Each structure stands twice: as C-alpha cells, then as structure tokens.
C-alpha cells in the first residue's frame with residue numbers, strides 16, 4: 001500500500017503560535033483507526049433528499065475536540081463532492097477549510113484548517129452533494145413497484161458514503177438529524193420526529209429528537225411514500241417507565257402485512273429487558289421492510305431495517321419465513337443491548353455484537369417459542385461453522401484487522417455461530433444465572449459506551465468468581481481459529497473407570513494445517529451405567545487429561561459431548577463408536593446432532609469410509625426430532641455427488657435415501673394440512689427439495705411437477721397462478737418445472753418476476769431461475785440476473801445455482817469470467833468476499849482450485865475482502881478433491 005508522510009506546514013505554524021506548538025502531527029494517512037487527537041462530540045446531519053433524483057445534498061456539522069495543536073484532522077468520506085468547509089474555533093471565529101479525499105478507495109479524507117490551531121473545541125460544517133448509492137450502501141436508492149425510495153445501510157463502513165464523519169465504532173456521540181424532503185412523501189429516522197416545517201415550494205423539513213450516543217454505523221433514516229402502521233404499544237415494566245411506541249414501516253401498499261411481526265415484538269422486548277435488567281433505551285421502535293437490502297437485517301436503534309420478506313407475512317406464508325421473521329427480529333432487538341447500548345470498540349470485536357445477538361436471540365426464542373427449538377439451531381449453526389473453522393484460512397472470532405477487507409469479511413459464521421456456541425459453552429460452564437449476573441454488570445458498566453473482549457470476559461469471570469485459568473480458557477476460543485478434536489479412551493485401573501482425554505486441532509483429509517493446538521475446553525461427557533446415565537465435566541486445558549467416572553464398572557456407552565454444549569468434535573475407538581451407534585436412540589436430540597456431526601467429521605478425517613458413515617447415520621433418520629432426521633443429508637449428498645460414480649453406487653445411495661426418507665415424505669404428503677405444526681411444513685419442504693433436486697427421485701419430482709405446472713399456468717389476468725402450489729413447496733416445484741419443461745418455464749418466470757412485488761413469491765421464482773440444468777438456459781438466467789428487473793440483493797440467488805456437477809461449474813465459470821465486471825459493478829465492493837465462492841463454490845478438483853487462483857489473484861486489489869474469499873474457496877476445493885481421492889468406491 002502506498003503510504004506517504006505529509007510535509008509540515010512550517011510557515012503557518014510559525015505565524016500562528018510559535019515554538020510551543022511545534023508538535024503539530026507529522027502523521028501518515030491513517031489506514032486503520034483514525035488518530036485520537038481529534039474526537040467528535042456531536043453531529044448535526046441535514047440532508048435534502050428526493051428519491052426520484054440521482055443525487056442529494058447535505059450539511060454535516062460536527063463538534064470536535066481538538067486535543068493537540070494541528071493544521072488538519074483526519075476523517076472519513078467517500079464519493080462526496082464537498083463544496084464548502086467552515087471551521088469555527090472556540091472563540092466563535094469562523095474561517096474556510098479544505099476537504100481533501102486522500103485515499104478515495106478507502107474513504108479516508110483530510111480537513112485542512114489553513115493554519116495551525118491550538119487544542120480547543122472546534123465546529124466543522126461540511127457542505128456537499130453525493131449520488132444516491134446504487135449498491136445498497138450508505139444512503140441508497142431502491143424502488144418498489146416502480147416507485148423510488150431512499151434509505152440507509154451504514155454498517156460496517158458505509159456511513160462515509162452518506163456523510164463525512166469519524167466512521168468508526170469507537171466514536172459514539174449524539175446526533176441531531178433533519179431531513180428536507182418532497183412534501184408528498186414521508187421520512188423516519190432513529191428517533192421520534194419533533195417538528196415539520198415548510199421548506200420552499202414542494203419541500204418540507206422534518207426534524208428528529210437528539211439520539212443517544214451512537215457510532216456512525218447505527219445512524220439510520222428512510223425517505224419515500226412509506227406506509228406507516230401502528231403496532232401494539234409496549235407496556236412499561238420493571239425496567240422501563242415509559243410506554244414504548246411500536247410501528248411498522250413498509251413500501252406503499254404493503255403496510256397491512258406487518259401485523260404478524262408487530263404482534264410478536266412486545267414479548268421479545270420484555271424478555272430482553274428482563275434478562276438484562278435494563279429497559280429499552282431508545283424511545284421508540286420502528287421495524288422497516290426494505291424493498292432491497294444487502295444483509296438480512298440491521299439493528300439501527302429505534303429504526304431496525306429488514307429484507308422485506310422477513311416482515312411482510314400472510315396467514316399462508318411459508319413456515320420458514322414465519323420462523324425466520326421471529327428469529328431475525330429477536331436477533332436485531334437483542335442488538336439494542338449488545339451492539340447499540342454497548343458497542344464494540346473496534347471491528348476485531350464484532351463478535352461482541354454478533355455472537356451475543358445470535359446467542360441471545362436463541363434464548364429469547366426458547367422462551368417465547370420453545371417449539372422452534374432454538375437450542376437445536378444453535379448446535380446446527382455451530383456445526384455449520386465448524387466446516388469453515390476446519391480450514392487453515394478460517395478467521396478467528398477476534399480477528400486482527402489489517403485493512404478494510406478484514407472488516408467487510410468479519411460478518412461470517414465464525415463471528416455469529418461459532419461465537420454463539422462458545423458463549424453457550426461457557427454459560428453452561430459457569431451456570432446460566434451466574435452468566436446472566438455477569439451480563440447485567442457488563443451492560444451497566446458500559447452503557448452508551450464501548451467495550452472490548454477483555455471487559456466481557458472479565459465481567460463473566462468476576463460474576464463466576466473465576467480467575468486467570470477461566471479467562472485463558474475463554475480467550476483460547478476467541479484468539480485462535482480451529483475446532484478442537486477431542487479423543488476419549490476408557491480404561492479400568494485400580495478398581496476405577498478412567499476416561500482418558502486428548503485434544504488437537506480437527507483437520508480434514510488433505511489439510512496442510514498443523515494439528516498441534518490447545519484450548520481450554522469445558523468437556524462434559526455423559527455415560528450409561530447400570531442405573532441410568534451420569535454426567536462428568538472437566539476443564540481440559542492441556543493436550544491430555546483424565547476424568548475419573550463416578551461408576552466403577554465400564555459404561556455401556558460414552559457420549560463425549562453431553563447435551564452438545566461444547567464447541568468441539570470428538571472421536572472414539574472403533575468399539576466405543578459401535579457402542580454409541582447401538583444406543584444412539586438413548587441420546588438426547590441435542591446429542592444426536594453432535595453424534596451426526598462427529599460421524600461426518602470422522603468421514604472427512606479419513607477414519608470412516610462412506611459405507612461406515614452411511615450405516616452410522618441411518619438410525620438418526622428414524623427419530624422424531626426434525627432437525628435430527630435431516631442432519632445426515634449433507635454427508636449423504638456429498639457421497640452421492642462426489643463418490644457414487646457408477647450406476648450401481650448411485651443406486652445404493654438412492655436406496656439408502658428412499659428407505660430413510662420416503663415413508664416420511666409420503667406421510668407428510670405434498671400439501672400443508674389444516675392446522676399442522678410448522679415443523680411438519682418445514683420438514684416437507686426440506687425433504688421435497690433434497691429428494692427431488694439432489695437425489696432426483698422420480699416419484700417426488702412427478703408430484704412437484706404437477707404443482708409447478710399448475711403454478712406456471714396463466715390466469716385470466718395474464719399472471720402466473722403461483723398460489724396454486726403449496727406455499728412451502730412453490731420454490732422447489734418451480735425448480736423441477738424449469739428442469740423438466742425447459743425454456744418455456746424459464747421464460748414464464750423471467751416475464752413474471754418484474755410484475756411481482758410479493759417477496760416470498762419473488763424468492764420462489766428465484767429458486768426456479770437458479771435451477772436450470774443446461775448451460776444455455778443457465779446462461780439465459782444469469783444474463784437476466786444482471787438486469788434491473790432483478791434486485792441487487794437478489795442477484796446472488798440466481799448465480800448460486802448450478803454448482804453441483806463439474807460440467808455445470810465449467811459453464812458457470814465461463815459465464816462468470818465473461819461478465820465479471822458487470823457482476824462487480826452491480827454488487828459493489830461490499831460483496832467482494834463472496835465473489836470467489838459465487839464463481840467457484842462447490843469445486844472439487846485441483847484444476848478448479850488453480851483456475852480460481854489464477855483468475856482472482858490479479859483482481860484482489862480492486863475488490864475488498866476477496867482475498868479471504870479466494871483463500872477459503874480454494875482451500876475447500878482442494879479439500880474436496882483430497883477427500884474424493886481418498887475414497888474406496890467399493891465401500892458404498
């Protein structure tokens with residue numbers, strides 16, 4: 001990276017203040033954090049925005065505490081056309097300054113004062129214009145049913161596109177926001193509106209109440225002809241004396257579909273307030289359904305924004321949307337405490353926001369909707385993260401930030417799911433009540449300020465009366481990557497039953513990593529004795545350890561991860577595996593998930609062949625818990641895709657699948673039954689998708705094709721009859737129809753998508769568009785993904801299809817490299833980390849890894865975060881190839 005030292009303005013310095021101020025900073029362009037000698041204390045943000053136009057204007061006024069003599073200061077601003085800078089000093093004297101975009105690709109800018117100023121409070125007023133962003137960042141433009149809206153998404157470092165400022169989480173200040181907008185539209189922001197005044201012909205100015213101290217990334221507002229609907233007021237409780245008003249904000253015509261989520265919200269807020277012992281502090285709460293959005297949702301205090309399909313629900317909405325809506329709402333509202341009230345000090349601690357919101361969301365869901373089984377979600381989520389965490393290129397939970405790419409790629413499964421699992425593990429270790437005590441103290445100590453990992457770990461350790469060993473154990477999961485691999489071995493010695501434990505890093509076949517790594521793992525085992533089961537726990541913080549079991553006789557079986565509370569995988573001797581498999585029905589459903597994961601881990605580690613893995617997983621498919629029933633699917637899909645080469649092998653795998661799942665599929669049928677449990681609807685949709693699309697079972701495809709054909713038939717009004725299919729199965733039915741009917745089906749979807757605003761129907765059509773299985777049709781769908789008819793946030797859904805066979809991946813590769821610039825132009829730099837997986841995900845040969853490397857290497861410097869995406873996709877491709885080479889095809 002190009003760095004330079006800025007020459008001192010010596011003459012000005014001499015004129016101004018003499019030798020005493022010769023300390024004016026001879027600093028370099030800050031590429032990480034901004035220097036702390038100029039600190040913002042408050043902002044006034046004024047915007048003039050008409051969503052119909054391409055640009056907007058703004059004036060940002062910042063009170064800054066200049067802590068040392070300087071002739072300039074550093075701040076962030078990107079793609080801003082600054083016309084005027086006014087600096088007012090402590091005595092009230094105002095003069096012009098200059099705005100210089102020093103590192104435009106990072107958004108680092110400098111304000112030159114024109115002379116050296118002594119330390120004092122300053123007021124900067126910066127007037128500028130900027131384009132309404134087209135890539136869902138900063139202040140961006142979207143449209144719904146052809147009508148434009150403007151809204152914001154600042155996290156992590158996109159506030160600098162919307163206004164100049166100190167765009168780092170460590171700077172928290174109050175904001176006063178005012179919006180001048182066309183008279184015929186409305187606007188919302190973080191806080192309540194406090195005034196409306198006329199602002200010339202056709203314009204009005206809305207002013208909003210001063211915010212609590214916030215970092216730049218939590219500032220939010222939205223302008224357009226929004227529907228605003230009232231939800232139920234949230235009553236005061238032990239921790240909040242004022243009524244909390246609740247509203248839903250949606251694009252025009254969609255507001256009535258917010259009632260379901262609004263009705264769920266009060267119980268979420270009360271649960272969080274009771275847990276933290278701290279009332280919701282942001283005065284009002286609006287939930288906004290965004291017509292287009294880069295993430296899933298964003299926790300802006302007072303104005304939480306979501307992808308529209310998470311909020312716009314009907315009585316017949318797919319079950320996964322209804323559950324997803326609750327889970328994501330609980331996650332975003334949990335952030336109002338961890339993230340918004342207490343904010344990370346710097347991006348290396350983004351887990352303090354995201355791991356906690358994920359962990360807390362699961363707690364809320366367990367309380368309000370226990371039937372959603374958020375405890376199982378946490379385990380499945382952690383096991384998903386373990387796949388990524390087994391890569392040598394995996395991030396740590398606390399990953400040092402070496403550039404903006406590390407900030408952009410920090411929002412991954414390691415931060416969210418691994419983070420939540422690690423919290424759950426140490427919560428289990430100290431006890432839930434003790435952990436809560438620590439959390440309450442942490443929120444009180446850092447409210448409206450910032451915190452680091454040490455603050456959090458310290459608060460929990462204090463509450464639990466724990467010392468350095470505990471902190472060291474906790475930190476061992478935060479500050480190093482990888483999944484611990486715990487091996488157990490039973491021994492009878494001196495009349496006692498001893499369980500020998502050892503740990504190293506789990507690394508799959510083909511990995512070049514070093515397995516020699518030690519964590520402080522709270523290991524809990526459950527084992528069967530003559531009179532039921534018992535549990536025994538130990539903090540394993542050395543490479544090896546032992547546990548003396550309470551029972552003198554050898555247990556019938558040992559489950560090395562009791563209740564699946566530990567973030568680790570386990571391995572057993574052949575005999576102990578056999579014992580456990582034989583008694584797998586005696587395990588809790590949480591433990592059955594850990595069992596499934598460790599079988600998969602053993603397969604990918606080379607300890608089990610495909611036939612062994614299939615046999616060991618089979619008993620799980622007969623249990624009652626949905627999450628356990630489907631847990632083996634990913635392993636079986638891998639075997640089917642990559643190992644079952646001959647017809648006979650394919651037949652064997654398909655026979656396993658049919659035997660395991662067809663009875664359940666037939667029992668569920670292909671239509672939702674009146675009043676059925678939503679878990680049944682979810683199981684129907686998971687099984688239908690796997691059986692029809694992955695394993696191509698003709699009878700399932702035929703049933704879905706019938707629904708797909710019915711959905712593609714035109715109604716009298718010329719629209720497709722999309723509601724003719726079961727709502728949970730519409731996406732997979734359209735996918736089968738596209739594969740069976742070919743181009744006419746694809747064309748029908750391409751024609752219908754632009755005429756459909758319903759987000760659930762749009763998503764189902766995207767499923768259909770991504771399911772093409774010939775190169776020509778796939779190219780047609782991909783070309784369509786680049787058109788304006790497909791929203792920016794929808795494009796990847798089409799490109800993610802077609803990765804299953806090497807022929808399909810070759811065709812995708814050809815198209816992708818031919819359209820690379822257009823893809824990047826649409827997504828912007830924010831999605832850079834995901835580009836390599838979009839181009840080469842699912843690869844399973846060295847040739848694919850090599851072409852990915854050769855193509856992206858020279859492009860890395862232009863796309864933030866792509867380097868980590870490349871390293872991980874490449875490594876996954878090589879690992880898949882190594883596992884494939886290791887297989888003995890006779891063992892299926």
Ligand SMILES: [Zn+2]
Nearest residue numbers: 331335354357
């Ligand atoms: Zn979050």
